[in-house]
Amino acid sequence: MYGWIWRHLPGNVYVRILISTVLVVGVVFLLFQYVFPWAEPMLPFNDVTVDGAAEPLGTPRAGGAA
């Protein structure tokens, strides 16, 4: 996979290193900005409330939190 990407990058070694770095930074950014914030509420340490308290006024509850 990584070999395949490397072979398909244009330019000489230095250009490829540069493009690879940009790709890695881009992937990390996407993970931190979108993927992790989406996945994080599914973990248990988000559930800090006792349920039902805010529901009479229709406050959204932490997604399916137990």
Added chain:
Amino acid sequence: MALRALVRTLSETCITIGLVIVLFVVYLLYWTGLRAAHASDDEIARLHKQWAQGPTGSAPAHEGTAGGTRDSGHDGGTTGGADELAGDGGAGDADSTAPGHRAGESFAVMYIPRFGGDWSKPVLENTATATLRRGLGHYTGTADPGDKGNFAVAGHRRTYGDPFKDFPRLRPGDPVVVNDGDTWYTYTITARPYRTLPGDTGVLKAVPEPVDEAATPFRRSGRYLTLTTCDPEWGSSHRLIAWGRLDATRPTAEGKPDALTREGR
């Protein structure tokens, strides 16, 4: 040759998954903390700016009630004025559905010297996931700070700046100070944190009614504070609850209350 490609792809996939997991841990332990610290500072700065510009926007809703009966009486007597209007309805949660705050917006700052002299967090309206990422969340429908009833606040134990990390260290007598721009409210913790199940919503009532009746902190209506967080630290099987009662009030203009000047710095 095909086998070699298969093994290589499998290895690379495993390494990639491992790296993503490591990154996720970095995100949870450091990045959420950085983001939360930034967001909290922003909220507090915004509040101070808003308060400096004049009366708080939500004031009319609770100005009249906040003055009702001062539990302390020994300071804060100068606010006067509103006292006549308020009366003392006796109904514990008569004003507990204060409509004064917009969802997700901060309206007060909380100080808990037990958690550190410089520990201060904004209190935002509602307890949605996005709200709790920026600070503490005020259970919608519970009383406002200083009002009759129960001012209930939830906060993260871990991740997002670990605001309630030291929650189990709270002890009877610890001050919890809340400033809403007009007044410093000094609550005093009345018991060691109470451990309960996630569905124990009675702890939020105007006079808290925990499932475990032995833990009932108060018998009569009054001006109370409830803090909630998760337990164990990284889990969600239980909740920790701390209760306090309003001890003193002091107009913001008169400066920080004793509880902060004594233990802070």
